[in-house]
Amino acid sequence: xxxxxxxxxxxxxxxxxxxxxxxxxxxxxxxxxxxxxxxxxxxxxxxxxxxxxxxxxxxxxxxxxxxxxxxxxxxxxxxxxxxxxxxxxxxxxxxxxxxxxxxxxxxxxxxxxxxxxxxxxxxxxxxxxxxxxxxxxxxxxxxxxxxxxxxxxxxxxxxxxxxxxxxxxxxxxxxxxxxxxxxxxxxxxxxxxxxxxxxxxxxxxxxxxxxxxxxxxxxxxxxxxxxxxxxxxxxxxxxxxxxxxxxxxxxxxxxxxxxxxxxxxxxxxxxxxxxxxxxxxxxxxxxxxxxxxxxxxxxxxxxxxxxxxxxxxxxxxxxxxxxxxxxxxxxxxxxxxxxxxxxxxxxxxxxxxxxxxxxxxxxxxxxxxxxxxxxxxxxxxxxxxxxxxxxxxxxxxxxxxxxxxxxxxxxx
Ligand SMILES: Cc1ncc(COP(=O)(O)O)c(C=O)c1O
Numbered sequence: 001x002x003x004x005x006x007x008x009x010x011x012x013x014x015x016x017x018x019x020x021x022x023x024x025x026x027x028x029x030x031x032x033x034x035x036x037x038x039x040x041x042x043x044x045x046x047x048x049x050x051x052x053x054x055x056x057x058x059x060x061x062x063x064x065x066x067x068x069x070x071x072x073x074x075x076x077x078x079x080x081x082x083x084x085x086x087x088x089x090x091x092x093x094x095x096x097x098x099x100x101x102x103x104x105x106x107x108x109x110x111x112x113x114x115x116x117x118x119x120x121x122x123x124x125x126x127x128x129x130x131x132x133x134x135x136x137x138x139x140x141x142x143x144x145x146x147x148x149x150x151x152x153x154x155x156x157x158x159x160x161x162x163x164x165x166x167x168x169x170x171x172x173x174x175x176x177x178x179x180x181x182x183x184x185x186x187x188x189x190x191x192x193x194x195x196x197x198x199x200x201x202x203x204x205x206x207x208x209x210x211x212x213x214x215x216x217x218x219x220x221x222x223x224x225x226x227x228x229x230x231x232x233x234x235x236x237x238x239x240x241x242x243x244x245x246x247x248x249x250x251x252x253x254x255x256x257x258x259x260x261x262x263x264x265x266x267x268x269x270x271x272x273x274x275x276x277x278x279x280x281x282x283x284x285x286x287x288x289x290x291x292x293x294x295x296x297x298x299x300x301x302x303x304x305x306x307x308x309x310x311x312x313x314x315x316x317x318x319x320x321x322x323x324x325x326x327x328x329x330x331x332x333x334x335x336x337x338x339x340x341x342x343x344x345x346x347x348x349x350x351x352x353x354x355x356x357x358x359x360x361x362x363x364x365x366x367x368x369x370x371x372x373x374x375x376x377x378x379x380x381x382x383x384x385x386x387x388x389x390x391x392x393x394x395x396x397x398x399x400x401x402x403x404x405x406x407x408x409x410x411x412x
Pocket of ligand 1 (some may be wrong): 098101
């Protein structure tokens, strides 16, 4: 049935060539299919950061001079832009961090650790990145609590029904779950997980690192307690990320970085913390990074819906074409895949596949993708991952598939 016959609105086409001039780095023989590791940055982001350094550079929130005020304004405007981007109630709920990893460690060590005791349970999902696994493992170890794992369905999505069933009778305090798996590309129903966890009296932190560039983000709709993401995976700079938390939890969370500007008063033997979120941002903040992140948000907001449909179409086509190759195993669900595809090639090491692809100007990621527990469950030590952005093209998908075939010919 065609889309008109079915009554559906046909997807508007999107032309990636219109975006490529925004990315000087792509002006070479390069198919950048490693966007899940880090995206490239558009000129708008680079310009905003350069402008900050050229015109407004000062240490924010400290100095009364003019540049200090300008830097503070730029930094706090960026916070507001983030709050609006993720549907936060207030900019005060936005804590700037160095990235997702730093954000998840902050909530694990600054809050969960104080609430969890012997015999309590923390749940992570089988699909977590090490950044959302190891901090919880460490809390569980330190507090003599149990670490439980939300299992996977055969297609790679989380088995939320099994989670819900097992959760009910337990002493679950925290649930740490990824929105989009960095290996499987599966989108998890985090709202459903939050609802189940809350019904059991637990709090939920969502790792949004692989979601924010591709899906509309609304922490209120998700109804999570904390949400973490990195700027560099959504066209923003390295070294800046966000921990969003509900105001009532942030006021209960302990800071982890002690020092300048995170206090309201210091005596010889004690200190009082500054208001939220400043108390979590001890030391000189990455103001240029925050400004760059705000520019990335603006750039991302300017993308038409068709650009996102294009990204998912590339991932779908890549998955289908790779799955059609004999000896290639594609991981993750057939439907509901976002922006990436991971695969294994029989009798060819993932690094060899990546090397052959690199020789052909196609950049992919290979290895355990910081998800060793997941790969063990899949029964493979390493995978190859191609991940897409709106500047990628169908021709690049064809080059990816041709490169995989070339690796098969070379190594088998
Ligand atoms: C799902 C997920 N969580 C967390 C991270 C860690 O992000 P960062 O290294 O920016 O802290 C990544 C990065 O690959 C990721 O894909």
